[in-house]
Amino acid sequence: MxxxxxxxxxxxxxxxxxxxxxxxxxxxxxxxxxxxxxxxxxxxxxxxxxxxxxxxxxxxxxxxxxxxxxxxxxxxxxxxxxxxxxxxxxxxxxxxxxxxxxxxxxxxxxxxxxxxxxxxxxxxxxxxxxxxxxxxxxxxxxxxxxxxxxxxxxxxxxxxxxxxxxxxxxxxxxxxxxxxxxxxxxxxxxxxxxxxxxxxxxxxxxxxxxxxxxxxxxxxxxxxxxxxxxxxxxxxxxxxxxxxxxxxxxxxxxxxxxxxxxxxxxxxxxxxxxxxxxxxxxxxxxxxxxxxxxxVAVIIIILIYSFSTYKFMHKPLVQLVKSFRKVESGDLQVAITHDSNSEFGYLYKRFNDMVKNLNNLIDQVYNQRILMQRAELKQLQSQINPHFLYNSLFMINTMASIGDENLVPFSRYLGEYFRFVTRNSADYIPLIDEINHAKVYTNIQLMRFAKRLRVDFGECPEKYHNIKVPRLILQPIIENAFEHGIERKKNSGIVSVYFEENDKQLNIIVEDNGNDMTDEGLSDLKKALENTTEDLEITGILNINRRIKLVFGENSGLAVSRSEMGGLKVILKIIVSGGDEIVQNVDR
Known part of the structure; x- marks a missing residue:
C-alpha cells in the first residue's frame, strides 16, 4: 500500500x-x-x-x-x-x-x-x-x-x-x-x-x-x-x-x-x-x-501544529520511505534530491550512498548467486538413481528371457522416463507434465512389484495444470516412498498420491504404509527441512524443498509427518499469486 x-x-x-x-x-x-x-x-x-x-x-x-x-x-x-x-x-x-x-x-x-x-x-x-x-x-x-x-x-x-x-x-x-x-x-x-x-x-x-x-x-x-x-x-x-x-x-x-x-x-x-x-x-x-x-483558538492551534508536523516531519519521512519502497521493488536507480540541512538531510545523503554502493555490489554478489543457483538446479535435475537404472535393465532382461508380454509397455515407460530426466532444454515445465512423469515412474514400479504393491494416484485440479514448476519435484518424492517405505515390504505395500487445494494454495500429498521411518529419523528430517543455512548439503528431499522455496517463496516447500497408514507423509505445498486468476508462468 x-x-x-x-x-x-x-x-x-x-x-x-x-x-x-x-x-x-x-x-x-x-x-x-x-x-x-x-x-x-x-x-x-x-x-x-x-x-x-x-x-x-x-x-x-x-x-x-x-x-x-x-x-x-x-x-x-x-x-x-x-x-x-x-x-x-x-x-x-x-x-x-x-x-x-x-x-x-x-x-x-x-x-x-x-x-x-x-x-x-x-x-x-x-x-x-x-x-x-x-x-x-x-x-x-x-x-x-x-x-x-x-x-x-x-x-x-x-x-x-x-x-x-x-x-x-x-x-x-x-x-x-x-x-x-x-x-x-x-x-x-x-x-x-x-x-x-x-x-x-x-x-x-x-x-x-x-x-x-x-x-x-x-x-x-x-x-x-x-x-x-x-x-x-x-x-x-x-x-x-x-x-x-x-x-x-x-x-x-x-x-x-x-x-x-x-x-x-x-x-x-x-x-x-x-x-x-x-x-x-x-x-x-x-x-x-x-x-x-x-x-476557535484550540482549532487554530491544532491546525498549526498538524501543518508544521506534516511539513517538517511527515513529508520528508514519506519521501524517504517511498524511496525505500522503490528499492524494495527492484528500482536501484532512485536518488533523493534535497537541500535540507536537518537530520533528514543527513538521512537522504546516507540513503543515496547506500543505493550507490548497492548498485556496485549487485553484479558481484546477486548475479553471481543467481548463476550458482541455476547451476545447482541443473545439477539436481540431471541426477539419476543408478540403483533404479540397474534394476530396470535386469527387469528387461528377465522379461525378454521368459517372453513376458509386458516387455513392450515396460520398455516404453522406461524410455519415456529417461527422456524426461535427461532433457535439459527447459528449467521449468507445466505441473501436469511433472505429474505425468511421476505416473510413468509409478507404472514402472507397479510392473516391478505388481504382486505386493498398490498405487492410488489422484487427479490434479485442472486450473493448476499449467503452473510452471521446476522439473523433477514430484517423482523423487514418490521414489523415496518406494525405496525407504515399500521396497522391503513383502506384501500389501500402498503408496497414495492425492491433491488438495485451498484458495491460492495447492498441496500435493504422498503417503505410504512403510515401517522403515523411525521417530528419530522423522525428527531429523523435519529439522533438515527447517534448516535454511547456505552450507547445508543439498541432497534428496532437501533438493526439492530448496527448489520449491526458490521459485514460490519461503512459505512454500515440503513438510513431513507420520502418515495415518503408518509410514511417511510428505506434503508438497505450492502457493501461487497473481490476483484472482492462477498464475500461468513463473519467470526466473
Missing amino acids: NILQTNLKNSIFGRLVITFLIIIIPIYGLAIYMYNWGLSTVKIEISKSTIAQVSFYLEGLEKEIERMKTLQYDCLNDENLNKLAIRSQIMSIYESTESMRQLQQRLVTIRNSSVYIKNVSAHILPINRTISSNSGLDDLNVEKFKDIRVPAGLGGAQIISYKGGLYLSTLQKRDLLGSNPLYSIEIELDEDVFRQALTQFNTYNGSGSILISIVDKGIISNQKDVGNTYEIKNIIDKINTDTDSGTEYVNIQQKGYYVVHARSTYLNMILLKYIPQEYVMKPIKNFNIWVWVFS
Whole structure:
C-alpha cells in the first residue's frame, strides 16, 4: 500500500497528532465542563429564586384562603341566618327584615376583609331567598345552590369552579326533619385580582404566570385570553406537574421556555411561571462568546501544529520511505534530491550512498548467486538413481528371457522416463507434465512389484495444470516412498498420491504404509527441512524443498509427518499469486 494511504494511527505523523490531541482535548474538555458548570449554576440559581418567589406567593394565598374559610364557617353559626332558616314562618316582617339587614352587613364585612373576595352570598332554602353582599335580597337560584357544593373526598381549601367563576362554599349539613341543606355560605373569588397578583411575576417580556386547578384543570392566567393562547396550552401539556416543585425546559414553535412550577396541596392548585430562554441565557452571554473564542483558538492551534508536523516531519519521512519502497521493488536507480540541512538531510545523503554502493555490489554478489543457483538446479535435475537404472535393465532382461508380454509397455515407460530426466532444454515445465512423469515412474514400479504393491494416484485440479514448476519435484518424492517405505515390504505395500487445494494454495500429498521411518529419523528430517543455512548439503528431499522455496517463496516447500497408514507423509505445498486468476508462468 502506498505510504500516503497509510492509516494515521500507524504513521509517526498520525501518532504525533494523536498525542497532541490527547493533551489538548482534556484541556478543552475542562473548559467546556467549566462552561457547562457555570451555565448549570446560573440556571439553578434562577430556578431556586423563581421557585422561592412562586412558593412564597402560594403560601400567602393559602393563609388568605384559610382565613376566608374561617370567616365562612363562623358565618354558618350566625344568629340571624339561623333565625331566617328555622323561624322565618313565625317571625314578623320587621324581625325578618332586620335579620336580613344584619346578615347582609356581616356578609359585606366578610367581602371587605380580602381583595380576593368579589361577593359573599347566603343561600337560604326554607325562605327561597339569597342574601348577597353586593345585590342584597334576591330569589334563590336553586340550580346554583345545588351545583356549588364541595365534591366528595375533596380536602384542603375546597375551591370550586362553576361557570367560569371560582367559589368557596360551605353549608349547614342537615335540618331536623330531612336531609336537604337548610342554607349555604358562598364566597365568590375575584379572578381579576388573581390576574393582577400573577402579573407581579412577569419580570421579563414574554413571560407569564398560570394558576391551574388540579381538580377540574381550571386556569387563571395573567392573560385574560388564555383559552386562545397556543403557547400557554402547549406549556401546560408538556410540563410534569406530578412533583411539588421543579424546573423544566420546553420548546414551543421553535421558541424555548424555562418553566418553574410549585404545587399547593391545600389549594389543590399549581402555580406555573414561564420565562423565555433568551432572558435566562442573557447573564452568561459574554461567557458563551468566550467559549467560542476559546474553541476557535484550540482549532487554530491544532491546525498549526498538524501543518508544521506534516511539513517538517511527515513529508520528508514519506519521501524517504517511498524511496525505500522503490528499492524494495527492484528500482536501484532512485536518488533523493534535497537541500535540507536537518537530520533528514543527513538521512537522504546516507540513503543515496547506500543505493550507490548497492548498485556496485549487485553484479558481484546477486548475479553471481543467481548463476550458482541455476547451476545447482541443473545439477539436481540431471541426477539419476543408478540403483533404479540397474534394476530396470535386469527387469528387461528377465522379461525378454521368459517372453513376458509386458516387455513392450515396460520398455516404453522406461524410455519415456529417461527422456524426461535427461532433457535439459527447459528449467521449468507445466505441473501436469511433472505429474505425468511421476505416473510413468509409478507404472514402472507397479510392473516391478505388481504382486505386493498398490498405487492410488489422484487427479490434479485442472486450473493448476499449467503452473510452471521446476522439473523433477514430484517423482523423487514418490521414489523415496518406494525405496525407504515399500521396497522391503513383502506384501500389501500402498503408496497414495492425492491433491488438495485451498484458495491460492495447492498441496500435493504422498503417503505410504512403510515401517522403515523411525521417530528419530522423522525428527531429523523435519529439522533438515527447517534448516535454511547456505552450507547445508543439498541432497534428496532437501533438493526439492530448496527448489520449491526458490521459485514460490519461503512459505512454500515440503513438510513431513507420520502418515495415518503408518509410514511417511510428505506434503508438497505450492502457493501461487497473481490476483484472482492462477498464475500461468513463473519467470526466473
